[in-house]
Amino acid sequence: MATTNSSEVDEYDHRSDAYTLSADVSESESAITLSDSLTNSPPRFRSIPDITLPLECHANVVEIRDATDPSEVELMKERFAKLLLGEDMSGGGKGVGTALAISNAITNLSATVFGELWKLEPLASQKKSMWHREMEWLLCVSDSIVELIPSFQELPGGGTYEVMVTRPRMDLYVNLPALKKLDGMLLSILDGFRDTEFQYVDRGGILDNDSEQNESHPRSPFSRRCSVRLEEKWWLPFPKVPPRGLSDNTRKRLQQFRECTIQIFKAAVAINTCVLSEMEIPDVYLESLPKSAKACLGETIYHYLTDDQFSPDCLLEYLEMSSEYTILEIANRIEASVHIWRHKYFKRQLSRAKSGRSWGGKVKGLVSDKKKNKFLHQRAETLLRNLKLQFPGLPQTALDIQKIQYNKDVGQSILESYSRVIESLAFNLMTRIDDLQYVDETTRQRAAAESSPMLGESDSASSLPTQKHISPSLFSIQHTSCSS
Numbered sequence: 417m418a419t420t421n422s423s424e425v426d427e428y429d430h431r432s433d434a435y436t437l438s439a440d441v442s443e444s445e446s447a448i449t450l451s452d453s454l455t456n457s458p459p460r461f462r463s464i465p466d467i468t469l470p471l472e473c474h475a476n477v478v479e480i481r482d483a484t485d486p487s488e489v490e491l492m493k494e495r496f497a498k499l500l501l502g503e504d505m506s507g508g509g510k511g512v513g514t515a516l517a518i519s520n521a522i523t524n525l526s527a528t529v530f531g532e533l534w535k536l537e538p539l540a541s542q543k544k545s546m547w548h549r550e551m552e553w554l555l556c557v558s559d560s561i562v563e564l565i566p567s568f569q570e571l572p573g574g575g576t577y578e579v580m581v582t583r584p585r586m587d588l589y590v591n592l593p594a595l596k597k598l599d600g601m602l603l604s605i606l607d608g609f610r611d612t613e614f615q616y617v618d619r620g621g622i623l624d625n626d627s628e629q630n631e632s633h634p635r636s637p638f639s640r641r642c643s644v645r646l647e648e649k650w651w652l653p654f655p656k657v658p659p660r661g662l663s664d665n666t667r668k669r670l671q672q673f674r675e676c677t678i679q680i681f682k683a684a685v686a687i688n689t690c691v692l693s694e695m696e697i698p699d700v701y702l703e704s705l706p707k708s709a710k711a712c713l714g715e716t717i718y719h720y721l722t723d724d725q726f727s728p729d730c731l732l733e734y735l736e737m738s739s740e741y742t743i744l745e746i747a748n749r750i751e752a753s754v755h756i757w758r759h760k761y762f763k764r765q766l767s768r769a770k771s772g773r774s775w776g777g778k779v780k781g782l783v784s785d786k787k788k789n790k791f792l793h794q795r796a797e798t799l800l801r802n803l804k805l806q807f808p809g810l811p812q813t814a815l816d817i818q819k820i821q822y823n824k825d826v827g828q829s830i831l832e833s834y835s836r837v838i839e840s841l842a843f844n845l846m847t848r849i850d851d852l853q854y855v856d857e858t859t860r861q862r863a864a865a866e867s868s869p870m871l872g873e874s875d876s877a878s879s880l881p882t883q884k885h886i887s888p889s890l891f892s893i894q895h896t897s898c899s900s
Contacts, residue, residue, distance in 0.1 A: 492553055495521070515829035518554060519820060522830070525550050526837035533844040534652055535616050536609045536852060544603065551599075554830070558588050561827045587694075588827050591687050595834045598680050602841055605673050613666050614852060616653040655852045661860035667853075674849045681842035685808070688835035691828055698822040701815055702755065709753040709792070717749070721795055728795075728802045743807055748814045750800045755815075757793035761786055809843050 499518060502511020511517070529539070529547045539547075562582040570576050583589065662670070710718045720731045737743045804810060812820075823829055 488549070495550065495553060513824060515823050515826045516821060518557065518826060519823075519829045519833040521554055522551070522833040522837060525554075526841070530837075530841055530844075533841065533848060536606075536612070536614075536655075536845075536848050537616075538607045538610055539603060555592070555834075558584065558592060558827060558830055561585050561588060585827055587691070587831060591691075591831050591835075594683070595687065595831070595838060598683055598838050598842075599834075601676070601680055602838065602845065605677060605845065608669070608673060613662050614655050614657045614856075617656050618653065649851070652851075655855050657852075657856050657859050659859070660863050662856045667856065670849060670853060674846060674853075677842050677845050677849065681808075681839060681846065684835045684839035684842060688832060688839055691832045691835065692816055692819060695819040695823050695825070695828055695832075697755070697815070698818050700822065701818045702759070705752055705756055705759075707756075709756040709796075712749055712752045712756060714749070717746075721753075721799065722792065726795060728799045731799065732803060732806060737807075740811070743803070744811055744813070747800065747803055747810065750796055750803065751813050751815055754793060754796045754800060757789045757796060761789040761793055 498505065499514065499521060501507060502513065502517050503520065504511030512520070525547065529543045561584065563585050564580040565583050566578055567581040568576045568578055584592075661667075706712050713721065717731070717735070720726065720734070735746060737746065820829070820832060823832075
């Protein structure tokens with residue numbers, strides 16, 4: 417049984433300078449399937465896939481300043497006071513629970529340090545020190561979440577005896593070191609963007625230059641394509657590459673960084689999905705569900721879901737998913753129907769157990785309804801799994817948000833929030849790399865077109881590069897015995 421022991425603040429001071437990051441993940445096994453946690457009940461822990469950093473991203477040893485500095489001690493006291501008060505600084509007892517307070521603290525710290533990661537550049541030393549120092553303070557809470565395991569010790573005069581010793585709870589014992597390594601690897605990748613061939617400029621200057629060029633040169637399909645691309649992300653700084661594009665070595669390193677970031681993203685998603693699946697479903701969510709799955713899904717989705725020729729991919733292509741809000745709304749409705757049919761399935765199973773053998777034909781009807789509910793429940797889970805694989809950057813569903821809000825397990829809260837911020841950081845990093853690769857590819861195509869005056873406009877239009885999107889297949893993870 418897991419127990420929680422109280423610790424003194426000076427114990428945290430003593431530990432704050434002992435954290436060393438490593439960019440090597442050597443104790444991982446095969447990749448974990450993101451979808452298995454939706455169909456089965458996974459165990460408490462998962463291993464992460466093998467990830468190899470490029471040679472340029474060596475392990476960074478981060479030295480944290482001595483926490484005996486009076487300013488850091490006062491900052492630490494303030495942070496833990498806010499946690500103990502549940503973010504209610506008035507002391508009126510209206511604060512949130514400890515689990516939610518720690519989750520909010522990790523989320524807010526990530527937003528303060530990383531933001532939306534607008535540029536591919538190393539993290540400032542002050543922000544990096546802040547991240548390591550305050551994360552170490554928040555993660556110290558997990559040191560007191562332990563479980564008792566049997567251990568054999570030898571007597572001085574010979575012989576052995578069995579005693580119970582403490583060890584970190586299994587999910588924390590496996591996942592927390594893995595998340596720390598993923599964290600260090602992402603920072604190492606960011607540190608690899610020093611002395612780069614590209615730079616970031618203000619978006620307005622780029623648009624003005626394009627307009628000047630359009631006045632002296634006819635507007636080609638290439639320029640129209642770039643204008644559309646610029647308008648899509650107008651709030652972000654624009655990556656500017658050399659006139660002939662990036663060098664071959666830089667392009668190779670950039671691709672290596674992207675592949676490594678994809679593996680980190682997959683591992684963080686697997687851990688986060690596993691932790692969320694183990695959290696209890698709040699009664700508030702179950703009470704808010706409609707009684708009928710048809711009313712929840714709508715006529716169209718329900719018709720295709722119950723059709724004999726059901727195909728999840730065809731259904732997703734048919735549905736209107738023009739915005740992130742629409743996709744999230746569809747995911748919420750499908751997830752709600754999953755739990756409606758699951759509740760009906762277990763309710764029918766309980767009714768059958770109580771009915772006995774004297775009910776005759778009525779029992780046969782219950783068995784038929786139970787099989788139907790299980791069948792539809794499995795179809796809805798498959799549809800939800802395919803939807804999440806097709807849109808890997810989808811925000812959390814309503815059920816996930818309520819699980820985090822009403823969760824009481826501090827260990828699960830730490831793992832969920834830590835894996836979520838790593839997942840978000842990895843996704844933003846992949847997006848920035850994709851943007852840079854797109855600009856580099858279009859620049860190289862433009863240089864090739866200018867060096868070939870005989871190339872017609874139709875030929876140049878046909879050879880234009882297409883924007884690189886994150887393929888869903890990149891995030892499909894093989895099935896393992898861990899989720900069975």
